[in-house]
Each structure stands twice: as C-alpha cells, then as structure tokens.
Amino acid sequence: MWQRFSLYDLRVIGHYLGVLVLFSTLALLVPLITAVVCGEWQPAKNYLVTIGIALIVGSALRFLRIEPGRLNRQQALAVTGFAWIVLAFVASIPLYLSGHFASYLDALFDGVSGITTTGASIIQDLDHLSYADNMWRFMMHLLGGFGLIVVALSFGLFGKRAGASLYSSEGRSEHVVPNVVQTTQFIAKIGMAFIIVATGICSAICLFIGMEPLRAVLQSLWLSISGFATGGFAPMSQSVMYYHSFPLELVLMLLMLCGSINFVLHSEIWKGHIAVFFRDLEIRTMVLWLAVMTCVFAASLSASLNFSDLPAMLRRGVFMVISAFSTTGFQNITTNQLTGALSSGAFLVVAILMAVGGSGGSTSGGVKFSRVGIIMKSIIATIKEALAPDSARVVVSYNHVGRRMISPEVVKEAMTVFTLYAVTYVIGSLVGIAHGYEATQAIFESVAMASNGGVSSGLASPGMPASLEVFYIVQMWAGRLEFVTLLALIVEVIVSFKPRRRILPFGKEGAR
Incomplete structure (x- = not known):
C-alpha cells in the first residue's frame, strides 16, 4: 500500500540529497583545477561560484537530519529520483555562466543530457569552449555513466545500511561481490582502467595526427570518458569526424562495446570465467541482434550513393551501428547525411538500435538486452506450452551468471x-x-532522448520551442531512471498531496 511522505521522510530525503550535492563539489574541483592550470580565470571564477552555491544548498539540506539510519524503499526511490534533477540544476550553473548557451533552459538541457549520458547538446560555438568547461561536460558523463549513487557509494558515502537501499533504487540488483560498497568500488576500478588505457592509446594517435601534447591528452581523456560511459559528448562540434582517423574510431568502437556490457560480466572475465561470459543470455542476445541489424543496415546503406563503396560502408556504417546500440551518440557522419543521405531504412535501423540499447547493469541506456532476451525466452516458452501435451510441464531456462x-x-x-x-x-x-516537425524525425528524436541515445536528427538545437525542450528533458530523466523508479516516485508524491479523509464520530455519517 502506498504511504504518504511524512515530515520525517522529507527530512531524511533532504538529508541524503544534501550529502550528494556536497559530494558534487569534489567533481567541480576538477574543472576548477583545470582552469587554474590553463590560466582560464573567468571559468575559474564560475566554478568557485558554483562550488559556493553547492556548499550552501548541500549544507542546508544536509542538516535537515543529522542522525544516520537505514533508508526504507520509499525514501531511497525519492532520493534517487530527485538526485538526478537536483544535481542537473547544479551542473548547469557553470555551463550557463560560460556564455555558450542562449538561455538557462538550454544550459539545463545540456546538464541533464550530460548527467544522464544522453549526449545530445545544444551548446553554441563548442569549438571555442574553454578547457575547464569541456572538462566539466565530461565529468558529468563520468558521474552519470557509472551512476550517481554508485560513485557516491564507491567513496564510502552513506554506509552499508543506507547504501544497499540506494543501490537497488538506481535499478541495480546484481552484485559483483556480496558487499555493496565493494561492488561499487569494483565498478569504478574497472571503468577507470578502461578509460586510462584508452586515453593513452588515443593520445598517441592524436599526437601522430599533429595535435599539440596538452590538447591531445585532454581530448583523448574526454573521448575515452564519453566512449566508455556511452555518453556521446565530444570536445569538437564535428564529433568524431573532426579527427579523420580510422584508428581512433576503432579504439572508440571497442570502448563503446566494453561500456555497453554488464559490469557483472566484466567481473566474470576478470575471474577467468570466459565460458560463463559467452553463455550469458545478454551476450548471446547482443551478438544475434547486432548481426541481424548490421546486415539490414548494410543492405540499406548499399542503396545510397554516398556509402555504396565497401570501405565507406564498413568505416561509417559499423561505427554508427555500435554508437547507436550502445546509446553513446558519437557520429562520424553529419546530421545532414544522417537525415538526407541515409536511406529511410538505415535511418530507422539507427532508431531501433538506440531503442533497444545495450546490456543491463552497464553504462548504456534503452530497453536493454536482458529484457529483450527474457521476452524472447517467454515467447519460446509460450510456443512450447501450446505444442506440449496437457500433462507435460514446460520449463525454459537461461544463463546469466548461473x-x-x-x-x-x-x-x-x-x-x-x-x-x-x-x-x-x-x-x-x-x-x-x-510542434510541426516531420514524423520520421520526431520519432527518431523521441527515441534518442528516452533511450539516452544522443544521436540527433537535428530537432534538439538552439532555438527549439521551450515546451519541446522541457519535454525532452523529462524524457532523458525518465529514461535514465528506467521508469519504475520515476513512476513509483510520482505516485508517492501524488499520494502525499491527497487530502486525508476525515473520520467522523460514530453515528455522524447519516447526518452528512
């Protein structure tokens, strides 16, 4: 039964939100230090202001409740649901102060897109954005990709009692090890290992193509974070096309694939359980799904004059398939090519790939392979039951870490x-x-926002209607919470505002 939030519940929720806001100041220190090192004094002031606001807001919320305690499920859902929005408002402050957004709503759009790892952006003059502001864009991807709660728990925040409730409320039910804190620390270590290795390789590639050392290292770091976190932000307005480097694209494809695989399966590889990895329902569903969709996409591309030759099809086609299914959002073709040069079939394939997404328990968005695989297994079970004798008992199983x-x-x-x-x-x-847009583009953009896919058909742009922009922000938020947390939160808020029914003394009912 749904119970309304009491004043005590609101204080508990506010307390934990305050802890998360205070924790966000550690992430804000990274762009601040970047600004100081690079001599970018105006961005440095902006981040000092933002840190000050975060400290004030976080401290005010933090002291709503001082004594520690175990969160119940309702409170944990509320903390998780509100955390993504509260931290997005904080994250958008330095973005707006950068002067690269037409309005605060535009900055909030990019803040939500960054935190939810959607990757759609309506920033203006990205190519001349400061190092500090670019660093902050990818720090948002890092926080959101691993999960706000996961990152906080990996630093030992909240403790074991509250941590278990918060970990489950973020849509995570699987543990690498029995201890929640150790599980989150393992997730963070695996992710950072991939990012560090990829940064080193990409830096060498960028130096080889003629970039100066500092720029090469920073852009490699940002691309690696965005690739593994399946975020989609890029430091240049042309996204991956800017580099004109097939080796770089190859590294990013491998990174996106790794980011879209369940962290529990990463742990099985780490333990040497290779057979368990390849027998897993998610991996088998992913291989089958990608094989089918890649063939369909290639057949559709072959009808286009721009991608009729095999090298162009392999380089651009395979990259877009991996970028779309992992819900990263990197593009090695222009938006005009996406909407004009691609055939309608190829355009639809990209949307379907984003809609399904990657593995559960990974950094990618969408429906997830685990759910698609289970639905397919349930269909097989239904068919078997229809064909089996009445006395037979049909049992359908699947492999997922056992x-x-x-x-x-x-x-x-x-x-x-x-x-x-x-x-x-x-x-x-x-x-x-x-809002007056073409149906195919409207469908594509809706899928990109709700799946946190980020590949844009051009509707999400500076100057789009404010009502549409707000709706896309809600879609990104809902998609990142995978709806169950969001719907539970909405119901509980509505119940809390519902007036209490007065109980009249015995015998008064008939007098009404």
Missing part, C-alpha cells in the same frame, strides 16, 4: 519496462509532430 528459470515475475518486469519505453517513445513522437 542457470536461471523463466518465471512469471521476471517476464512481467521485463514486459512492464519494455512497454513503458515503447509508450514513452510514442508520446515523445506525438509531441514532436504536434
């Missing part, structure tokens, strides 16, 4: 989230069409 049985509860959860994503894609498409 052998598991398909149960009605697992299928129901998968179908619920799948349906919520589909409904959100449709509603977003209708909103785009209502």
